[in-house]
Amino acid sequence: xxxxxxxxxxxxxxxxxxxxxxxxxxxxxxxxxxxxxxxxxxxxxxxxxxxxxxxxxxxxxxxxxxxxxxxxxxxxxxxxxxxxxxxxxxxxxxxxxxxxxxxxxxxxxxxxxxxxxxxxxxxxxxxxxxxxxxxxxxxxxxxxxxxxxxxxxxxxxxxxxxxxxxxxxxxxxxxxxxxxxxxxxxxxxxxxxxxxxxxxxxxxxxxxxxxxxxxxxxxxxxxxxxxxxxxxxxxxxxxxxxxxxxxxxxxxxxxxxxxxxxxxxxxxxxxxxxxxxxxxxxxxxxxxxxxxxxxxxxxxxxxxxxxxxxxxxxxxxxxxxxxxxxxxxxxxxxxxxxxxxxxxxxxxxxxxxxxxxxxxxxxxxxxxxxxxxxxxxxxxxxxxxxxx
Amino acid sequence: xxxxxxxxxxxxxxxxxxxxxxxxxxxxxxxxxxxxxxxxxxxxxxxxxxxxxxxxxxxxxxxxxxxxxxxxxxxxxxxxxxxxxxxxxxxxxxxxxxxxxxxxxxxxxxxxxxxxxxxxxxxxxxxxxxxxxxxxxxxxxxxxxxxxxxxxxxxxxxxxxxxxx
Numbered sequence: 001x002x003x004x005x006x007x008x009x010x011x012x013x014x015x016x017x018x019x020x021x022x023x024x025x026x027x028x029x030x031x032x033x034x035x036x037x038x039x040x041x042x043x044x045x046x047x048x049x050x051x052x053x054x055x056x057x058x059x060x061x062x063x064x065x066x067x068x069x070x071x072x073x074x075x076x077x078x079x080x081x082x083x084x085x086x087x088x089x090x091x092x093x094x095x096x097x098x099x100x101x102x103x104x105x106x107x108x109x110x111x112x113x114x115x116x117x118x119x120x121x122x123x124x125x126x127x128x129x130x131x132x133x134x135x136x137x138x139x140x141x142x143x144x145x146x147x148x149x150x151x152x153x154x155x156x157x158x159x160x161x162x163x164x165x166x167x168x169x170x171x172x173x174x175x176x177x178x179x180x181x182x183x184x185x186x187x188x189x190x191x192x193x194x195x196x197x198x199x200x201x202x203x204x205x206x207x208x209x210x211x212x213x214x215x216x217x218x219x220x221x222x223x224x225x226x227x228x229x230x231x232x233x234x235x236x237x238x239x240x241x242x243x244x245x246x247x248x249x250x251x252x253x254x255x256x257x258x259x260x261x262x263x264x265x266x267x268x269x270x271x272x273x274x275x276x277x278x279x280x281x282x283x284x285x286x287x288x289x290x291x292x293x294x295x296x297x298x299x300x301x302x303x304x305x306x307x308x309x310x311x312x313x314x315x316x317x318x319x320x321x322x323x324x325x326x327x328x329x330x331x332x333x334x335x336x337x338x339x340x341x342x343x344x345x346x347x348x349x350x351x352x353x354x355x356x357x358x359x360x361x362x363x364x365x366x367x368x369x370x371x372x373x374x375x376x377x378x379x380x381x382x383x384x385x386x387x388x
Numbered sequence: 389x390x391x392x393x394x395x396x397x398x399x400x401x402x403x404x405x406x407x408x409x410x411x412x413x414x415x416x417x418x419x420x421x422x423x424x425x426x427x428x429x430x431x432x433x434x435x436x437x438x439x440x441x442x443x444x445x446x447x448x449x450x451x452x453x454x455x456x457x458x459x460x461x462x463x464x465x466x467x468x469x470x471x472x473x474x475x476x477x478x479x480x481x482x483x484x485x486x487x488x489x490x491x492x493x494x495x496x497x498x499x500x501x502x503x504x505x506x507x508x509x510x511x512x513x514x515x516x517x518x519x520x521x522x523x524x525x526x527x528x529x530x531x532x533x534x535x536x537x538x539x540x541x542x543x544x545x546x547x548x549x550x551x552x553x
Contacts, residue, residue: 017551018551021550022550024550025549025550032546035546035548036551037548039546039548295417296416298415298418299412299415299416302415368412
């Protein structure tokens with residue numbers, strides 16, 4: 001029989017995180033600090049609206065772009081939070097999670113051979129989406145000394161005449177790094193100078209602990225060259241509802257909508273009704289969750305300091321990214337040994353790109369009680385290790 | 389963070405966990421530990437913090453006791469309103485709480501952890517004989533689902549599955 005598998009798909013690597021957690025789920029009494037989703041339940045009033053929509057018989061497709069009422073709420077939200085004005089009719093698309101929007105944007109923008117600059121460590125899907133869209137990924141290794149923020153000089157170095165798109169993943173998974181207004185302004189200058197387009201993945205935008213998140217799209221001259229991607233999973237603890245959105249120039253949204261209608265039709269109807277409620281009445285929930293995450297973040301950083309684990313202070317998302325280089329192990333070995341000896345699961349930094357070597361990702365989407373137990377085990381583990 | 393905000397943060401944290409380690413709380417709230425200790429004792433003096441209780445699910449113990457909610461209708465007194473009658477009721481040690489209520493009745497009185505006999509004796513001999521009390525309606529709690537913001541008898545299980553992110 002012929003080999004029926006596409007060559008392009010074969011080049012994609014399976015995700016390193018998944019493999020690791022298959023082992024964890026088999027292990028009894030293992031404590032995981034690996035999960036990248038909120039530990040909170042979706043607030044009840046949001047769930048209730050979803051249920052109510054089912055009771056009312058809202059079980060049909062919505063329009064391809066999503067419910068207009070939801071798109072209006074999103075436009076209102078972005079105006080309120082970022083001072084950004086998007087037309088809900090032709091500059092907004094509701095997608096199945098932020099992930100779908102990333103894929104659509106890559107396919108709508110890239111021609112074969114176009115280069116995409118992907119700062120790493122970062123979320124695992126940018127590179128596969130680029131490759132499947134026929135683009136060529138150019139990896140930019142972010143540095144700990146810059147708190148994993150993207151520097152304009154680094155960006156300049158990676159630009160060629162084929163560069164078309166920059167992925168901007170902030171607040172960042174896995175490092176917890178953020179980009180503040182001043183950082184973004186410098187990057188925006190380079191982007192405009194080289195006539196690039198930006199895919200700004202802002203899924204963690206509500207989880208920013210110092211200053212409110214700033215979108216690069218809100219900077220002068222950037223709205224027309226940015227596709228803003230966000231969603232409901234992280235802000236409202238709605239991961240299982242699979243709902244995200246993209247906002248950007250009408251011409252790009254139009255092309256994305258075309259792809260979306262052929263492969264997805266429309267995002268889940270129940271989720272869309274629930275999301276309207278989230279945007280209308282969910283501010284307090286977001287505030288409460290953010291403040292709980294922030295307490296845990298401060299708690300973790302303090303514990304790390306006490307056990308001599310060095311870590312830059314991250315101000316976003318719900319991850320910390322401590323350095324483990326001085327223990328003389330690769331990230332993967334460190335995680336495997338920690339799991340074997342103390343039954344604590346954290347994710348090797350290398351799961352998010354080679355530049356994650358020497359680091360591990362620890363999620364604080366766990367209760368303080370859980371974090372405490374895990375940290376005391378990590379502490380015991382580190383005590384037995386020699387530092388180099 | 390001004391003093392008021394600090395107080396609110398402390399109160400919010402200890403409302404649901406009076407046993408929290410203050411050193412840990414200091415880290416979580418970004419308020420020095422000495423200041424937390426200070427503020428707490430000040431708030432105790434000022435009566436903002438009235439006590440530290442334990443939330444117990446008595447249904448899970450062997451206790452055979454019940455909790456009663458009593459709706460009391462009474463005549464307010466000139467110049468005193470309901471204060472005097474409320475005081476006469478809350479001074480009984482077996483009474484857990486007394487609230488002045490708007491609507492169909494005036495005072496809501498709760499008695500917790502008592503036997504049926506203790507409650508009936510109290511209502512018959514002490515409460516209903518008060519001069520300004522017009523009527524009492526006693527309700528017994530059959531099951532507590534949620535108390536003080538905590539859902540009782542719920543086991544927490546992490547249902548999140550392994551996924552690539």
